[in-house]
Amino acid sequence: MAARTHTGMRGLAAVPSYVVMQPTTLCNLDCVYCYLPLRAVDKRMPVAVAEAVAAAVNPWAAAGRFSVVWHGGEPLAAGQEHLAALLAPFGPEVEHHVQTNATLIDDAWCAFFAEHGIRVSVSVDGPRDRNGERVTRGGRPAYDRILAGVAALRRHGLPFSALAVVSRPEAGLATELYDYFLDLGCDVLGINIEETEGVNTRTNARDAAAVTGFWAELVGAWRRDPRIHLREVEWSLRYAGAVLAGTADDVLPRRLDPIPTVAQDGSVVVLSPELAGFTDPRYGDFSSGNVLTTPLAEILAGAGRTPWVGEFLAGVEACRSSCPYFGFCGGGHAANRYFELGRFDGTETEHCRNSKIRLLEGVLEHARDHESPAV
Numbered sequence: 001m002a003a004r005t006h007t008g009m010r011g012l013a014a015v016p017s018y019v020v021m022q023p024t025t026l027c028n029l030d031c032v033y034c035y036l037p038l039r040a041v042d043k044r045m046p047v048a049v050a051e052a053v054a055a056a057v058n059p060w061a062a063a064g065r066f067s068v069v070w071h072g073g074e075p076l077a078a079g080q081e082h083l084a085a086l087l088a089p090f091g092p093e094v095e096h097h098v099q100t101n102a103t104l105i106d107d108a109w110c111a112f113f114a115e116h117g118i119r120v121s122v123s124v125d126g127p128r129d130r131n132g133e134r135v136t137r138g139g140r141p142a143y144d145r146i147l148a149g150v151a152a153l154r155r156h157g158l159p160f161s162a163l164a165v166v167s168r169p170e171a172g173l174a175t176e177l178y179d180y181f182l183d184l185g186c187d188v189l190g191i192n193i194e195e196t197e198g199v200n201t202r203t204n205a206r207d208a209a210a211v212t213g214f215w216a217e218l219v220g221a222w223r224r225d226p227r228i229h230l231r232e233v234e235w236s237l238r239y240a241g242a243v244l245a246g247t248a249d250d251v252l253p254r255r256l257d258p259i260p261t262v263a264q265d266g267s268v269v270v271l272s273p274e275l276a277g278f279t280d281p282r283y284g285d286f287s288s289g290n291v292l293t294t295p296l297a298e299i300l301a302g303a304g305r306t307p308w309v310g311e312f313l314a315g316v317e318a319c320r321s322s323c324p325y326f327g328f329c330g331g332g333h334a335a336n337r338y339f340e341l342g343r344f345d346g347t348e349t350e351h352c353r354n355s356k357i358r359l360l361e362g363v364l365e366h367a368r369d370h371e372s373p374a375v
């Protein structure tokens, strides 16, 4: 697992595997840990932005699997009519996803998802008493509205993923959450330990043993009933298996996926959607161009020359040469470095400790404790 053996993640790939689109800055909720700076403002993406993105994306999708992820704000707050107009320029090969708080989902939205072949991912943090930080603009719990949206998805037989934020890892929580999501009916689950990002300045420094124990417990819960694809755990097991097979260097992509986020105004921020909407005296607005004036492929071809991106790539090299977890992690996320360290060429962050290092250690702890061939 020595860092120097890992040769992936050198520079940016010319073609991403997906694009994140922001149909509106607005969100109808006001979650306590939210990082979005403009979530109270309704700035909608002009159709011309979607047309410009589709001009690049349609040939990529014709050549191989390609997704557009509609993110926000709350993407459904853009309304069906406007979202349909933004979807129209994309060809039939493009896979569409929405990341939604689910509170606006009703029968009409379910029909819309089915008609447009949109895959839904719901943000929900667990049962009612674990979900207290997802609140409306008036500060009221959003839980019942989230569940009503999920019930509509189930009524219509639409499969969905779930994404949960964990703010306080503690013994028993992983099992409780996993059982909850089994009942909820999602087929994929992602778990994010809360991050210090954007306008969320709460610390994400956590007790190491509690976080490692959380991940270890989650592996145990999943192995007892692995009906849900558990994003972080399956990825960890794949990496651990590759280490044992001597193929760990094949796990990371050869180049970093640029993951362009196209903000509502057409500006493009690569690598970290969380940087969109922010400015910094040193780095400007973090964007690498605007699709209304420059084709997306051209923006991505030059993105490595965006000053902060060059600094981040130097940080990835610093991780490669110093961190034993590099082959699993690939150098972490740009936004976590920026919001925690104030720059992009540092290495360890609280985020990578919580979500990469302790994740892998938790998986190994589970394997050790159970003396089984889990990995």
Ligand code: SF4
Residues within 6 Å of the ligand: 319, 320, 323, 324, 325, 326, 329, 330, 331, 332, 333, 347, 348, 349, 352, 353, 356, 357
């Ligand atoms: S981001 Fe953190 S875990 Fe990932 S390679 Fe860098 S130091 Fe290691």
